[in-house]
Amino acid sequence: MVRIKNLFIILLSLLLLLSVNKRAESEIMHLLSTFGGSYNNVKVENSRIYITTENGIIALDASSPADPVLLSFYNGTDLDTFCISNEIAYVAQDEGFDIIDYSNPYSPHKVGSFSTGNSVREISVSNNLAYIADYGGGFKIVDVSTPSSPQLLGKVFVGSFDIDLSISDNNVFTVSGTSGAVKLIDVSDPANPHLKSIYYIPNGYAQKITSKGSTAYVIDGTKKEGNKFAGFNVIDFSNPLLPKITKSAKSYANKDGNILATDSKLFLTSGRTGILKFFDIKNDPLNPVIQSSSYGTGPNSVISAFDVEGTKVYIADKRNGLHIINVNDNFETELLGRYKTVSGVKGVYIVNDKAFLADYYEGLVIIDISNTDLPKWESSYSSAEDGKPINCQKVVVDNGTAYLATANKGVIILDVSDTANPTFLGSYDNIDNVVDLYLSGSYLYLASPKEGLQIIDVSTPTSPSLVGSYKPDSINVNEAKGIYLSGTTAYLSQGYSGVKIIDVSNIQSPRLIGEFTVENAIYALSVKQLNDILYVASGRYLYTVDVSNPSSPTLLHSFTKTNFGANRIALSGNQMYVGGYYDELFVFDISDYTNPQYKGAFKLRTVPPNKYPHGINDIFIDNTMLYLAGGEGGLKIIEGTELPELSHYPSITSISPDTGFFGDKVTLSGNYFGDEKVKVKATDGNLEFDCSIESWQNDEITFSLPWGFKEGPIQFIVENSDGLQTTSENFTYEVNKPVINSVFPKKVNKKESFTVEGENFGPNKYSAEMLVKGGVLSIEKWGNDAIIIKVNKAKKKKVKFRIITPYGKTKWQKIKVRKHF
Structure with missing residues (x-):
């Protein structure tokens, strides 16, 4: 019995320990998930859509285009260029690409990566071969048949940087940006690709390319013809020895546009206009015929990419999300479905398992966060009663009612008791640009750059009314930034005018009772109060x-x-x-x-x-x-x-000495520098130079001062191995003139050398200059305290020279030359 009891106690202790550890782990910060962000690129394969965003990759099932279903979200940062082949995503990174397995679309996972050593600008995969436009590395082919171990097969580099590509049978077309080069590369032997042809667009900027057979369609991003963009060029490569432009279409696609050809259609977007245009290339690929029809993705549009599968076009818009349209043989369009995003989120408010987002482009957006790993769009309210968009900036929710602060419609009040169907209750528009709001009981406190503080009664949401206001004597259109209420005191953030402290005990007559400003104008954006302490972020x-x-x-x-x-x-x-x-x-x-x-x-x-x-x-x-x-x-x-343990910023507590010149040793004491030597820079706010590090410890760094600053204050920037930085207080950079102490030997023959010793010559011969009279001298070796100089020619028996640096000049020195001419 005793053993059983002891065993129970041991097991209980272990369970408690595991519980404590689990709780401790849950308290450590980590990014769990994201929702929305700008849509950067889109690819489709077998009705499954993949979208790269600022935050990662979204995978959607679009077998029912009217209602795309979110399958998964893969975390990443600023993802853009990628492709999909056989349920595997190849995603461009800074110096290569990652390989992500989507065979289980609900749980994508990284299976491999490949380093190209350069910036991957475009990638396309066919038959287990990845074709890469690798910018400074040219064009490369990588075998990805074993995703965990991709291997370089072949490469071609011809004098210019490749930024886009298009596969056409056994050839690949690439374009090279500012050079205007359009290259045709033979890839029939992947291990030995070779340049087959090249065409330079006259004064062009070859930005994007697509192809059909031997015809290349190239977006030319060069400004011309009244500062408009030149659109795209059609280039015939049927005779590789003599490629030629057959058409330049003036559709004014800019360098942010995209272009894609199918068997019978050519699709083109100019990017920032949000318009997708259509061309017929069925009968004559060399002569695309622009169609009268087109498709726009709506207000504030920025089309970033699109892809085509069958008759369906999948359009990624940075602000308006995904549009799925059908384009029939007559180029008639039909919107089949959408999957929205948020890309201007200004405010957030949480009630139970719903997130209410104030989005500048979409108005109020309600997100289901019952599964925080995979938040989902539930509904939105994006248009005011007059049909115009709502530029929402902040939101507060109370008892099933949402109060929206907008930039263009004052305050809008919605019934959100049914979160799937928000409905209009009322509005207050006697105010311009509400940047923040605070709800207290049945009163709403509003901050406006032009109106200062307004207090409205919302006890009857269908007819809110003004009850009091405070307008500062001088109003700057960019001043009011936030509002906070504590008891009967309101704190109005007024930008460069500081924080206004307002007594609102009589809400009909708010009055200024104090203000907080500092010598340097503050740009107060948010205030919070705890006890009698106010925190101001500025x-x-x-x-x-x-x-x-x-x-x-x-x-x-x-x-x-x-x-x-x-x-x-x-x-x-x-x-x-x-x-x-x-x-x-x-x-x-x-x-x-x-x-x-x-x-x-x-x-x-x-x-x-x-x-x-x-x-x-x-x-x-x-x-x-x-x-x-x-x-x-x-x-x-x-x-x-x-915070995770490794997320500490370094901090500097002292600098010793606090003045010095080039080459002098300086020691920084502080915390969280790390045990690994990384980087110390010096800056005067304009110039910035690396410091030569002598020793590095977690709490102390010693380094030498760099050359090149003017006399005056500089600061040191320390970066640790986590990439986190801190900046020191001011250090006084002194300057000293160069001084020559000795020259030996005093006499030399022509073609012989002599040594100059002294101080403050600078780190190398490019940091100073040598003036010479009566001959020709050259520098053989340069140091801060010694220079070796060779006599090349002498017009007289004595050659004079002096050293000049940004900090002064030495006296003239003489060297005798025995054999001169």
């Missing part, structure tokens, strides 16, 4: 303000860091979450609410060099789930409230 800074005396708020603490971009705050227990413009969520410990302690950041996305951040526009916390409104990136769902 771009580069997070301020902690004592407002126990509202008429005289006191700054207690400020926090700043590189690429902070603070614009939204959420509080939960002893933690504060600050949303950043640069796609990062910053976490602070507010156990001592008067002095927030920075804990680190959760990086949602590394912003590619040619793209903009999505930003975090709103944060909603529901237990251990965080819901982020990510603008173009859609809705992001984070599970857990504690």
